[in-house]
Amino acid sequence: MKNRKVYTLLILVTICFAGYAQKEQLPKVKIGGAIRFNYNLSDWKAEQVKRGGDFGYDVFRLNATGTYKQLGFNAEYRFYSNSFGGGMLKQGWIEYYINDFSSIQLGLCQVPFGLQPYNSNNWFFSLPYYIGLEDDHDMGIKWIKHYEHLLVQAAFFKNAEELNFGNTSAISPNRYSYDVAGRNKEVNQGNIKLAYSPDGDFNTSIEFSAMYGGLYNLVSNKMGNHSALALGFRHKMNNWELKLQALTFSKNPKDSAQYKNTIEMGAYGAIYKVAAKGQVVSSSLSYTIPCKSQHIDYLKLYNDFSWFNKSEETFHDSYMNVLGCMIAAGPIYTYIDSAWGKNHAWLGPEWTNAFAEGSKDAGWHMRFNINVGYYF
Template identity: 25%
Template sequence: MQKKALSGCMALIVMGCVGTPAFAQDLSIGDPKSDLGELKVSGFLRAKYQDKSWSDNDHKLTFDAAKVNLDYTSPKVFGHIEYRCYQFDKLCDFSTLVDAYAGYNLNENHLIQAGLQPVPFGPGRFWESNYYGGVITQIGLEDVHNLGLKYQGKFETGTKVELAYFTGDGGKYSGPYSDDASRYTTNFVKPEDPTLTHLDEKNMFIARVQQDLSGLPEGMSSSLGASYWYSDIENKTNGQTGDRKAWSIFGNVAYNDLTLGLTVGKNDVDNKDPITPESSLMGSFDDNFMVANEGMFYTADVSYTFKNVGKLDAVTPYAMYSTYDKSKDGFKKSSRNLVGVAAYYKDLAFVAEYIVGKNDYLIGGPSDSYAAGSDTDTHELLNLQVYYNF
């Protein structure tokens, strides 16, 4: 009930931002360098037009999503809230809290933060330069936001270390179609089908180390890193406890305006489920789907930024390769590959992306896409978006 009330309040805030974008753009109070700090509102409004090879129902420009950030910054204390709402059938019928955390700067290089926050796994919150994201977001390893505590330290050697403990996921919010899957992050969820097993992930221990490389030619920068994830998987149906063990190795190199990133890793879940030991029920964005418990994942991303193109501030073409290669014999890999371009003009961003998916539930695949994967065909999506950033 409280989350539904919160969703309603956020819808009113979003409508207020739509009506008064100039005011929202200038909404900051205070000075981040002062003891009292600065409070600032930011975010975006987004519209989309999509052409799907598997459907004829989306050939129209519609409101898609809104994001509202509330940030507090001071020399010692900081905080961040991110809330999003999406339109499935009507304005903000799916809305969800993404982040809500506070932190303390121990000094200029070390901090701690607590609350609902991004999980430090992989190269960052987003592993790609595009706007749609890779298939690993549906596996529950990329762009994950859970409830916990994190320490971050930066050292003179160019090393960045993050150690985190998460008690559980960020919970469910408000959506028209599903109960427990009304959430931003892909988590293990309570099944709507009573024959399926209910899993819950707890006690997540995450470590990530990144190292900047030195001695490179002028205009070039590069880093390498690795991360590890261990957690308990509570089988609430039979009372047993399994685990998740996942790792990733990643690196990036940038030369002037060209950037290349690569991530490789493995996901390994023991769900203690005698009925479906090879896959587990997960969900996000108001939908449920089965995900293979074990597999290798790969993401490659490249982008180049052209600055000051005519009246545009920048134009960035990019491409992505993203796949989940399942370990179980007979399970077919899930892939999502993309080419696109983004153009920026003041507070506006224009995005055009062509996406090809195979055994990808979000790109026309069947309900078992991320598990056994019964599809033999690929599907295409043309994704056009316009952003107003405030």
Template identity: 30%
Template sequence: MPLPATSRFTLSLAALFCIFAEPAMAVQVTDNLDLGGAIRGRWDYDPDRNIQNFGLDTFWLSAKYTSDTWIGEAQYRFYGRSYPYRYTKNYGDIQFAKLAWVGYKFNPEQQVQVGLNTVPFGLQPYFGSTFYETLGNVIGLEDLQQVGVKYIQQSGDWNIQAGYYLRPAWQGKGTTNGVTFSSVVSEADSYVADGSDNQERNTVVLRVAKALDLGLWKSEVGVSGLSSSLENRDTNNDGRRNAVAVHYLGKNGPWGVQLQVARQQMSPRNPGTDELVTLGGYDGTYNVASRGNLYVADLSYDVTGKYLFNQVSGVKLYANYSAFDKSAKAFKTSERMILGSSFMVSQLYVATEWMFGKNDPYIGGSSYAQSLGAGGTDHWENQVYVNVAYYF
């Protein structure tokens, strides 16, 4: 008699815990160079779509170099075979780089990074506390990496970051035109109706943030701006992508608040409709409304102490809401809400999230290719997501 899904998940999690319960340890090659990586498993549960899956999520290798002057980081990821990539035969059939940059520190307050690095836009490093990330990720603004040069300067309470990026990340190995870690402007695959073929080039970005105290809240307020060209390979005409954001980050004891409002406005020169731009990532491509506002609100609480024979620690509870309100009147607003927690179990990092989505390409089976464009099923769906990671 087959075990129920919850029992299979419990046994799989226990097995993973036993395998990786030894102390995590990166390989320190020299005093400056560390080699490491991660192995992550995931559990997806959505009874409405008969999804009850536990399997290998990601394997990646990483390298970090740090000295008084020279710095650098590289990370390469592998996916495949397990859900949601069961259409591939082997693990590693999908693979791509997240980071590959070298940098120089002029002094402790000033540095420059060259290569595939994180674009400094909005709340950093993510638009909230969630593991799954917000809708800002899938519209191409959150956790975004491109190839170029970034300058960082800390002057007292002020943090200034400026970047110039020649192009998005290089395409990795996969089955579609969207084989990158970041969600970037891409050539549409054949299954994307009203898809486009644009290339993003010459991205200029500036982020200015200031740390300050607002009563009992240790805070940061900031503003970001991004502008790039969109080269359409069908019309050979250039459009533009512009985005601006204002953000707030606050911490008061165990409580944390993150707020952000962003405006993205793309003016492509497509042969068809200019109301849509195709983006891609994680081995897929989909349409995004060319104009819209992104709203993000995140509330978190850190639970101190250790539990269950001192094996559970670093507990964090959080609630995150994001919405992409599109300018085109007929387009339906995309929304995502995540209630979750993250914690350490010995050397394992665990994130458990109850996710709700409306016109969300990744949650609840709405239209993958059109939810962020004209919209999908236009009603709320939900599913449970658990990620278990061992970092070495």
């Protein structure tokens, strides 16, 4: 009789605990990622052209997202080859959901500037990326608020990704997005972005971005500044999408005269120079073709053009045009791009000064690129 009472009590406790566990919200975590390979043929690399291009490893990445009650997180870590910067955190933040329409992110967040998530369609992005104004991520806090016809983002970034916590140490170029490097550091930056959609679904939107922050010079130990403004337009209709953007930026380091007209920027394990002031205009047109094939879901055809007008009169402008196609086949995404550049560090023989002084004798160079990725 005594044992029966004990068993009954245990059963009641188990039932109560199970009911409590069902009511209690448990953390939810999702793990994903991708493995990508790349083929490229660059017309300025004579020996590579002779052997018909190169095919090799691009990147392995891991993505993790999760939620718990009103909290969430988002992280992406990428593993490139050592010559391409090695391992790096692309993004990573903790998010607090105030309600269904607003949230706050803390950590390595995407900077709210320009058309997002990308100003382009191709694997190479567009010229704003190479001067740190497309898909940039910095360390700080960001507030996001959705209204019926308006999306507002405001952020404060203490600095770019900091990997060297020294007293006067320069930033490491082993990073995904381009940041000011070398003699200067980005500090105490404020951003605001407004996106207005007449129909509320953001298939059509007009977007305004503004940024202002400090540039701390490691040589003079004085604070300079940098700023940028952007105006963008996006329109989706049926299978077409048009993106237009114009931006202007200015970087004013407190440095000696010989360093006033250029600024160093770094990513993927290397540093180059960029004109300290300029404007970039870009256009992107794409058309998506649904496919009834059991192997291919859709094709996306696109052409992305951008022009970097450098304010310094003796500098020579940079240009970029990418004509390509993205093939979606289940978990496999393939980008086939013909990327052309003039005074472009990644699309031509000149690395250090292509985005700075450039060359009046620079011609157009082409890189044919195929990037294949499996996403899980």
